[in-house]
Amino acid sequence: MNPLYWLDPWEPSPTVVIAIAVAAVLxxxxxxxxxxxxxxxxxxxxGLGALYVALHTRLDYFFEHEFFMHRAQHLVLHHLGPFFIALAYPGAALRAGIPFAWRQRFVRPALAARPVRIALDIVMHPVVAVTLFVGLIYFWxxxxxxxxxxxDxxxxxxMNWSMVIDGLLFWWLVLDPRPAPPARLAPGKRVLVVIAAIPPQIILGAFxxxxxxxxxxxxxxxxxxxxWLSPxxxxxxxxxxxxxxxxxxxxxxxxxxxxxxxxLSARERLKPVPRVRAPGSASEAAQHG
Incomplete structure (x- = not known):
């Protein structure tokens, strides 16, 4: 059988093609x-290729007709694909791929909008992030x-897109290599967040x-x-x-x-940066007065 046969989508989706293509081009x-x-x-x-295979190939037929294949699909959509994308830390490259004029006119105002900032603060909160990550698995x-x-x-x-988006948000939060700030969570909290997601997955899988x-x-x-496989x-x-x-x-x-x-600890980047007082400040004047 021609290997390209398996790349033919079972149910074509322009949304998947456009989303994957835009990310790849940027x-x-x-x-x-x-x-x-x-x-x-x-x-x-x-990571991007894994998402495409799990969303837009002939394998989708098997994902829809076997429970264990469906779980394999969601393992890729929620864990494997987003994990490797976040591990690449591609934010700077993706931003650089957007034309400068578009960044100035559309991207920056959109990210600075109050509703967007509030929404990100909510979904990136550690308790909410863990709840969503595990809760979506339980819900579906x-x-x-x-x-x-x-x-339907x-x-x-x-269902599939909710797993992809939530996976990207969660792993982006957890695998951020920077200190906080600019990262949303301190390194220690990132470790605790991902550990907190382990027991609920074990319990549900065992059940x-x-x-x-x-x-x-x-x-x-x-x-x-x-x-040949029993239910x-x-x-x-x-x-x-x-x-x-x-x-x-x-x-x-x-x-x-x-x-x-x-x-970060070895490089002493976890310590708060001390404020440098400007020469001739009011405090210095008081000390020398």
Missing amino acids: FARGKRHARVSLARQISFWF LLSPIHFIAML WRLYRV IFFTPRELYPVYSICGRAFT MRDQQIGGLLLWIPGSMMSVIGALIALRHWMR
């Missing part, structure tokens, strides 16, 4: 101006919600694995891609994917956040 343009190492470039392209795996989402193509796409009844009958109703075995594999690889991605994220913390 990064390709911007990396020439921003200093992006080869390792970071590979990380970005791998509620049996009634999951049943409807797998039957519009809700199905909302799905050990449940003795079929939780997601929609796959049996609509027809399974792999007829319970399919469900158990899906639970394991959430339980082990999903949790391990968070452990790796915690280790990288810890590494950033140790690196």
